Amino acid sequence: AQSVSQHNHHVILSEAASLELGCNYSYGGTVNLFWYVQYPGQHLQLLLKYFSGDPLVKGIKGFEAEFIKSKFSFNLRKPSVQWSDTAEYFCAVKTSYDKVIFGPGTSLSVIP
Amino acid sequence: GAVVSQHPSWVICKSGTSVKIECRSLDFQATTMFWYRQFPKQSLMLMATSNEGSKATYEQGVEKDKFLINHASLTLSTLTVTSAHPEDSSFYICSASSGRGTGELFFGEGSRLTVL
Numbered sequence: 528a529q530s531v532s533q534h535n536h537h538v539i540l541s542e543a544a545s546l547e548l549g550c551n552y553s554y555g556g557t558v559n560l561f562w563y564v565q566y567p568g569q570h571l572q573l574l575l576k577y578f579s580g581d582p583l584v585k586g587i588k589g590f591e592a593e594f595i596k597s598k599f600s601f602n603l604r605k606p607s608v609q610w611s612d613t614a615e616y617f618c619a620v621k622t623s624y625d626k627v628i629f630g631p632g633t634s635l636s637v638i639p
Numbered sequence: 640g641a642v643v644s645q646h647p648s649w650v651i652c653k654s655g656t657s658v659k660i661e662c663r664s665l666d667f668q669a670t671t672m673f674w675y676r677q678f679p680k681q682s683l684m685l686m687a688t689s690n691e692g693s694k695a696t697y698e699q700g701v702e703k704d705k706f707l708i709n710h711a712s713l714t715l716s717t718l719t720v721t722s723a724h725p726e727d728s729s730f731y732i733c734s735a736s737s738g739r740g741t742g743e744l745f746f747g748e749g750s751r752l753t754v755l
Contacts, residue, residue, distance in 0.1 A: 561743070561744075570732070570746050570747065570748045570749055571683075571732070571734075571746040572746075573743060573744075576743060617682060617683070626673075626685060626688060627673065627685070627734075627744055628685065629675075629682045629683045629684075629685075630682060631681065631682045632681070632682045634680075
Protein backbone atom coordinates (compact mmCIF):
# COMPACT_ATOMS: atom_id res chain seq x y z
CA ALA A 528 0.00 0.00 0.00
CA GLN A 529 1.09 3.54 -0.62
CA SER A 530 2.39 5.42 2.37
CA VAL A 531 4.03 8.70 3.24
CA SER A 532 6.46 9.20 6.07
CA GLN A 533 7.80 12.41 7.54
CA HIS A 534 11.06 12.36 9.39
CA ASN A 535 10.27 14.67 12.27
CA HIS A 536 7.21 14.83 14.47
CA HIS A 537 8.05 18.15 16.07
CA VAL A 538 10.71 20.68 15.11
CA ILE A 539 11.65 23.71 17.16
CA LEU A 540 13.72 26.48 15.58
CA SER A 541 14.73 30.01 16.34
CA GLU A 542 13.79 32.75 13.92
CA ALA A 543 16.18 33.07 10.96
CA ALA A 544 17.27 29.44 11.25
CA SER A 545 17.12 27.27 8.16
CA LEU A 546 14.46 24.61 7.84
CA GLU A 547 14.40 21.23 6.18
CA LEU A 548 11.52 18.82 6.68
CA GLY A 549 11.93 15.33 5.32
CA CYS A 550 9.31 13.41 3.40
CA ASN A 551 9.52 9.95 1.85
CA TYR A 552 6.85 8.01 0.03
CA SER A 553 6.41 4.44 -1.04
CA TYR A 554 4.88 4.08 -4.47
CA GLY A 555 6.58 2.83 -7.59
CA GLY A 556 4.49 4.61 -10.18
CA THR A 557 4.08 8.18 -11.28
CA VAL A 558 3.32 10.51 -8.43
CA ASN A 559 2.34 14.09 -7.87
CA LEU A 560 3.75 15.53 -4.67
CA PHE A 561 2.48 18.26 -2.40
CA TRP A 562 3.28 20.09 0.77
CA TYR A 563 0.36 21.52 2.69
CA VAL A 564 0.45 23.79 5.72
CA GLN A 565 -2.12 24.14 8.48
CA TYR A 566 -1.75 27.26 10.59
CA PRO A 567 -3.28 27.19 14.06
CA GLY A 568 -7.05 27.31 13.79
CA GLN A 569 -7.04 27.40 10.01
CA HIS A 570 -7.67 24.90 7.28
CA LEU A 571 -5.11 23.29 5.03
CA GLN A 572 -3.41 25.40 2.41
CA LEU A 573 -1.19 24.36 -0.45
CA LEU A 574 2.45 25.43 -0.10
CA LEU A 575 3.80 23.92 -3.29
CA LYS A 576 3.42 21.01 -5.64
CA TYR A 577 5.45 18.92 -8.06
CA PHE A 578 4.00 17.38 -11.18
CA SER A 579 6.84 17.08 -13.64
CA GLY A 580 9.85 18.94 -14.97
CA ASP A 581 12.31 20.74 -12.73
CA PRO A 582 12.59 18.69 -9.54
CA LEU A 583 13.23 21.84 -7.53
CA VAL A 584 9.93 23.58 -7.03
CA LYS A 585 9.28 26.90 -5.41
CA GLY A 586 6.17 27.66 -3.45
CA ILE A 587 4.63 30.46 -1.50
CA LYS A 588 6.23 32.28 1.43
CA GLY A 589 9.78 31.39 0.42
CA PHE A 590 9.38 27.64 0.67
CA GLU A 591 10.88 25.23 -1.82
CA ALA A 592 11.06 21.47 -2.16
CA GLU A 593 13.22 19.07 -4.09
CA PHE A 594 11.96 15.86 -5.63
CA ILE A 595 14.61 13.14 -5.69
CA LYS A 596 13.09 10.21 -7.54
CA SER A 597 15.84 7.75 -6.68
CA LYS A 598 15.31 8.38 -3.00
CA PHE A 599 11.50 8.62 -3.16
CA SER A 600 11.87 11.88 -1.30
CA PHE A 601 10.35 15.35 -1.45
CA ASN A 602 11.96 17.44 1.27
CA LEU A 603 10.71 20.90 2.15
CA ARG A 604 13.16 23.73 2.77
CA LYS A 605 13.21 27.36 3.76
CA PRO A 606 16.47 29.28 4.25
CA SER A 607 15.22 31.52 7.06
CA VAL A 608 12.10 30.82 9.08
CA GLN A 609 9.88 33.38 10.74
CA TRP A 610 7.66 33.14 13.78
CA SER A 611 4.66 33.19 11.44
CA ASP A 612 5.81 29.87 9.96
CA THR A 613 4.72 28.11 13.14
CA ALA A 614 2.26 25.53 11.85
CA GLU A 615 1.67 21.90 11.01
CA TYR A 616 3.21 20.75 7.74
CA PHE A 617 1.93 17.80 5.77
CA CYS A 618 3.57 16.06 2.86
CA ALA A 619 1.11 14.40 0.49
CA VAL A 620 1.31 12.12 -2.49
CA LYS A 621 -1.23 11.68 -5.25
CA THR A 622 -0.96 8.36 -7.00
CA SER A 623 -2.23 7.36 -10.38
CA TYR A 624 -5.42 6.22 -8.68
CA ASP A 625 -6.16 9.86 -7.89
CA LYS A 626 -6.06 9.35 -4.16
CA VAL A 627 -4.08 11.79 -2.08
CA ILE A 628 -2.34 10.22 0.88
CA PHE A 629 -1.02 12.42 3.66
CA GLY A 630 2.00 11.94 5.84
CA PRO A 631 1.67 12.10 9.62
CA GLY A 632 2.63 15.76 9.72
CA THR A 633 5.44 17.74 11.30
CA SER A 634 4.70 20.39 13.86
CA LEU A 635 7.01 23.38 13.48
CA SER A 636 7.45 25.84 16.32
CA VAL A 637 9.50 28.96 15.61
CA ILE A 638 10.76 30.83 18.64
CA PRO A 639 11.05 34.61 18.26
CA GLY B 640 -7.62 29.31 -5.45
CA ALA B 641 -10.93 27.54 -5.60
CA VAL B 642 -13.24 27.65 -2.59
CA VAL B 643 -14.68 24.68 -0.77
CA SER B 644 -17.13 25.28 2.04
CA GLN B 645 -18.26 22.91 4.77
CA HIS B 646 -21.32 23.17 6.95
CA PRO B 647 -21.70 23.01 9.85
CA SER B 648 -18.28 24.00 11.14
CA TRP B 649 -19.07 22.39 14.45
CA VAL B 650 -21.86 20.20 15.75
CA ILE B 651 -22.69 18.55 19.04
CA CYS B 652 -25.10 15.65 19.08
CA LYS B 653 -26.36 12.95 21.38
CA SER B 654 -25.20 9.39 21.08
CA GLY B 655 -27.39 7.40 18.71
CA THR B 656 -28.42 10.30 16.51
CA SER B 657 -27.30 10.94 12.94
CA VAL B 658 -25.43 13.99 11.74
CA LYS B 659 -25.07 15.29 8.20
CA ILE B 660 -22.11 17.38 7.05
CA GLU B 661 -22.20 19.21 3.73
CA CYS B 662 -19.31 20.01 1.47
CA ARG B 663 -19.78 22.45 -1.37
CA SER B 664 -17.48 23.64 -4.11
CA LEU B 665 -18.44 27.28 -4.53
CA ASP B 666 -16.77 28.36 -7.73
CA PHE B 667 -15.97 25.20 -9.62
CA GLN B 668 -17.46 21.84 -10.42
CA ALA B 669 -15.95 19.06 -8.38
CA THR B 670 -16.00 15.76 -10.17
CA THR B 671 -14.35 14.10 -7.22
CA MET B 672 -14.57 14.85 -3.53
CA PHE B 673 -12.68 13.27 -0.69
CA TRP B 674 -13.60 12.94 2.95
CA TYR B 675 -10.88 12.88 5.57
CA ARG B 676 -10.89 12.45 9.29
CA GLN B 677 -8.32 14.15 11.48
CA PHE B 678 -7.72 13.19 15.08
CA PRO B 679 -6.11 15.71 17.42
CA LYS B 680 -2.48 16.33 16.55
CA GLN B 681 -2.57 13.63 13.89
CA SER B 682 -2.63 13.53 10.15
CA LEU B 683 -5.57 13.32 7.81
CA MET B 684 -6.92 9.86 7.28
CA LEU B 685 -8.67 9.35 3.96
CA MET B 686 -12.09 7.87 4.61
CA ALA B 687 -13.63 7.73 1.17
CA THR B 688 -13.64 9.05 -2.34
CA SER B 689 -16.90 10.16 -3.87
CA ASN B 690 -17.52 10.72 -7.54
CA GLU B 691 -20.52 12.60 -8.75
CA GLY B 692 -23.36 10.27 -9.65
CA SER B 693 -21.76 7.07 -8.43
CA LYS B 694 -21.18 5.20 -5.20
CA ALA B 695 -18.39 6.27 -2.92
CA THR B 696 -15.25 4.21 -2.61
CA TYR B 697 -14.36 3.59 1.01
CA GLU B 698 -10.90 3.03 2.41
CA GLN B 699 -10.15 -0.17 4.24
CA GLY B 700 -11.49 -0.15 7.75
CA VAL B 701 -14.08 2.57 7.16
CA GLU B 702 -17.64 1.39 7.70
CA LYS B 703 -19.72 2.44 4.71
CA ASP B 704 -22.98 1.91 6.59
CA LYS B 705 -21.71 4.14 9.36
CA PHE B 706 -20.43 6.94 7.18
CA LEU B 707 -22.87 7.49 4.35
CA ILE B 708 -21.57 9.60 1.50
CA ASN B 709 -23.67 11.10 -1.23
CA HIS B 710 -22.33 13.14 -4.14
CA ALA B 711 -25.53 14.04 -5.92
CA SER B 712 -24.24 17.03 -7.86
CA LEU B 713 -20.98 18.50 -9.10
CA THR B 714 -20.97 21.03 -6.28
CA LEU B 715 -22.24 19.10 -3.28
CA SER B 716 -21.18 16.05 -1.32
CA THR B 717 -22.61 15.04 2.04
CA LEU B 718 -21.27 12.85 4.80
CA THR B 719 -23.81 11.42 7.22
CA VAL B 720 -22.53 9.87 10.42
CA THR B 721 -25.26 7.43 11.37
CA SER B 722 -26.02 6.39 14.93
CA ALA B 723 -23.12 8.45 16.17
CA HIS B 724 -21.14 7.38 19.22
CA PRO B 725 -18.53 9.26 21.26
CA GLU B 726 -15.71 7.51 19.38
CA ASP B 727 -16.97 9.17 16.20
CA SER B 728 -16.07 12.55 17.66
CA SER B 729 -13.46 14.01 15.36
CA PHE B 730 -12.62 16.70 12.85
CA TYR B 731 -14.00 15.84 9.43
CA ILE B 732 -12.53 17.56 6.41
CA CYS B 733 -13.66 17.43 2.83
CA SER B 734 -11.65 18.27 -0.21
CA ALA B 735 -12.48 18.58 -3.83
CA SER B 736 -10.72 18.15 -7.11
CA SER B 737 -11.78 19.92 -10.23
CA GLY B 738 -10.66 16.95 -12.25
CA ARG B 739 -8.65 19.06 -14.66
CA GLY B 740 -5.55 17.00 -14.12
CA THR B 741 -3.72 19.35 -11.80
CA GLY B 742 -4.23 16.98 -8.91
CA GLU B 743 -4.52 19.83 -6.47
CA LEU B 744 -7.06 19.45 -3.74
CA PHE B 745 -9.01 22.33 -2.31
CA PHE B 746 -9.98 21.90 1.31
CA GLY B 747 -13.01 22.87 3.30
CA GLU B 748 -12.70 24.49 6.69
CA GLY B 749 -13.53 21.25 8.44
CA SER B 750 -16.38 20.21 10.70
CA ARG B 751 -15.81 19.34 14.32
CA LEU B 752 -18.20 16.68 15.55
CA THR B 753 -18.66 16.04 19.25
CA VAL B 754 -20.88 13.15 20.26
CA LEU B 755 -22.04 13.20 23.85
